[in-house]
Amino acid sequence: MSKIYIKIADVDEFENFNLSSPQSNPFQSINWLKSYAEIFDFSINTILVKKGDETVAGLILPIKKKFSFKISTPLLFTYYSGILFKNFHREKPQKQITEINESIAKIHEYLSQTLHFFVLKLHHTILDTRQFKWLGYKIKPRHTFILNTESPERIWDGFSNSLKRKIKYAQEQGFEVKKSNTVDKLAEHQILSYERTGRKFFVNIEKLKLLLEKLVERNMLQVYHLIDKTGEIIASRGISIWGDKAYDIVAGTQNKEIDFASHFLVWKILEDLSNYGVKEFDFCGADIPSVSFFKMQFGGEIKVSFEVSYAKGFLKILTK
DSSP, rough: OOOEEEOOOOOHHHHHHHHSSSTOOGGHHHHHHHHHHTTTTTEEEEEEEEEEEEEEEEEEEEEEEETEEEEEEETTTTTOOOEEOOOOOTTOOOHHHHHHHHHHHHHHHOOHHSEEEEEOOOTOOOOHHHHHHHHHHHEEEEEEEEEOOSSHHHHHHHHOOOHHHHHHHHHHOOEEEEEEEEOOOHHHHHHHHHHHOOOSSOHHHHHHHHHHHHHHHHOOEEEEEEOOOTTTTEEEEEEEETTTTEEEEEEEETTTOOOHHHHHHHHHHHHHHHTTTTTTTEOOOOHHHHHHHHHHTTTEEEEEEEEEEEOOHHHHHHHH
């Protein structure tokens, strides 16, 4: 029987595995992390779990030093940052469970020796968290809505009647949606919307603009603007397209009194993505009541995923 072991992977090898994994997503691509690493101070670590010549699992992590501690925490706008697994195809469930648990244990062994604290945001297809529990991780559930976007007609049919009325009203008011490569308004709207909750945003607007620009340059982000009949951009949304899936990354509005217009913007984005060949849209989060209500109106299926975190030594006491 082949021995399971950790391999420090080069960028291309990890990227190929990401593309082949059922959990494949843009947040764990090298271009996504490079965009952040050029602005924020961290190194990128790519590891694979091998069994003989076969790759069973993989992980890409941003690692930074905070005081004397080495830590890895999720990046801004990054919804998934957990372990990727191979496509098990039709292998027996017992073998799948064994290889998944062996991989988690091997990755834990490596990370717990390398880092003082780390957080993994698991993909919504990974629901068995027992191994993490047995290893002493904190486990927190998260929720998102995922829509089937195979056709605009199917998307529209999934909307609530009240949502359809809001969209039709916005259309009558002369709103239109345009794609853009500029991020200034998107950054401004994101910060305005966030700070209306009474909290300060994580980074200043110049740093946010720079990050969004790098994501756009690397084709990791598509910007959509909602424009009123006077030509003013009043809402923006940034979407990441990854194969035939799309992810809701960043969004905001000029002011809070344009609720129906935001619904119209999302509808036109979904319609455009569907026409582009996107089959699935992940809203990337639905754990805040107002956000959950907004996203719920578009239909889709609620999905649970898990955030798992591990601390050791002094940090274990601080994170209780």
